[in-house]
Amino acid sequence: MxxxxxxxxxxxxxxxxxxxxxxxxxxxxxxxxxxxxxxxxxxxxxxxxxxxxxxxxGMEVASINKEKCSACGICRERCRFNAISKELIIDEHTCEGCGVCTLICPEDAIIMKEHKxxxxxxxxxxxxxxxxxxxxxxxxxxxxxxxxxxxxxxxxxxxxxxxxxxxxxxxxxxxxxxxxxxxxxxxxxxxxxxxxxxxxxxxxxxxxxxxxxxxxxxxxxxxxxxxxxxxxxxxxxxxxxxxxxxxxxxxxxxxxxxxxxxxxxxxxxxxxxxxxxxxxxxxxxxxxxxxx
CATH class of the missing domain: 3.40.50.300 (P-loop containing nucleotide triphosphate hydrolases)
Structure with a gap:
């Protein structure tokens, strides 16, 4: 052994x-x-x-589907880690993978994806x-x-x-x-x-x-x-x-x-x-x- x-x-x-x-x-x-x-x-x-x-x-991070996104900005308002910019672009290094944005998005435009x-x-x-x-x-x-x-x-x-x-x-x-x-x-x-x-x-x-x-x-x-x-x-x-x-x-x-x-x-x-x-x-x- x-x-x-x-x-x-x-x-x-x-x-x-x-x-x-x-x-x-x-x-x-x-x-x-x-x-x-x-x-x-x-x-x-x-x-x-x-x-x-x-x-x-490592941990999964959020990703926004621009085709489904209505640019309402709710995800940005609710992200406590400030990982979403005004242009609704997610910073993979700042995202903590909590998944809140996927739950509150009214268009179901955000998913969690694997991150290298x-x-x-x-x-x-x-x-x-x-x-x-x-x-x-x-x-x-x-x-x-x-x-x-x-x-x-x-x-x-x-x-x-x-x-x-x-x-x-x-x-x-x-x-x-x-x-x-x-x-x-x-x-x-x-x-x-x-x-x-x-x-x-x-x-x-x-x-x-x-x-x-x-x-x-x-x-x-x-x-x-x-x-x-x-x-x-x-x-x-x-x-x-x-x-x-x-x-x-x-x-x-x-x-x-x-x-x-x-x-x-x-x-x-x-x-x-x-x-x-x-x-x-x-x-x-x-x-x-x-x-x-």
């Missing part, structure tokens, strides 16, 4: 994608799913070659298959798209010899995060020793605890504030959550990303050694028990 691990963080910029790419390059028979659909960036490191692309339709909100891809990279997507600007159906990326990833496992799906999840605790962690075997939280890092870690742990998902923690840039690092370690210990590794502040991730490499591929460095040690611990977790 294919195992699934999601890498998440309470906020952006903690090193989540850097570690996801590194783990993918260390794993045997793994598939990646980039579920940070609002700001997908695994492709920047892994240079995927797309093998298929599908349109993603992004694209879903299947790709191949040098470290394995990748399921990913692009969400359109201003679109708000991230949770639905995350679910579809994960479904795509599951379907791809039947075409490849896959033991593990590594999911690069979105930051925060919203519906996209919930969609990226539901049903997985392990959640790997990346945090940092700051006031916001501590606060966001608490919020994310509340979510994983609620869904009863095995969770482990990594503290990135631990040496920028070792007092806060100690507080995070104590907090996790009290919660029964293992801090599986600590990474120092380093310019290696930035240098590797500029070369479009993972930190493992970049060159021999102590930072990569720490990530490798952390991966061995992850692979040995009871919830995964992977070969490495």
């Amino acid at each position: 294919v195992k699934q691990m999601t890498v998440i963080s309470g906020k952006g910029g903690t090193g989540k994608t850097t570690l996801t790419a590194a783990f993918a390059s260390l794993a045997t028979n793994a598939l990646m799913a980039d579920c940070d659909v609002d700001a997908a960036d695994l492709h920047l490191i892994l240079k995927p070659e797309s093998t298929s692309k599908l349109d993603f339709n 909100a992004g694209e879903i891809y299947r790709s191949i990279t040098r470290v394995g298959p990748l399921a990913h997507a692009r969400l359109g600007i201003g679109e708000e159906t991230g949770g639905k798209l995350v679910s579809m990326v994960r479904k795509n990833a599951i379907e791809m496992t039947s075409m490849h010899d896959i033991d593990l799906i590594i999911i690069d999840g979105p930051p925060g605790i919203g519906c996209s995060v919930i969609a990226s962690i539901s049903g997985v075997d392990l959640v790997f939280i990346v945090t940092e020793p700051s006031i916001s890092g501590m606060h966001d870690l608490e919020r994310v742990l509340e979510v994983t605890t609620h869904f009863e998902i095995k969770t482990i923690v990594c503290i990135n840039k631990y040496d920028i504030n070792e007092q806060k690092t100690a507080l995070i370690e104590e907090y996790c210990r009290n919660k029964g959550v293992e801090v599986i590794g600590k990474l120092p502040l380093s310019d290696i991730p930035m240098k590797a990303m500029l070369k479009r490499k993972t930190v493992i591929e970049y060159e021999d460095n102590s930072f990569a050694g720490t990530v490798i040690d952390m991966w061995h611990k992850i692979a040995s977790c009871d919830s995964l028990k992977l070969k490495y």
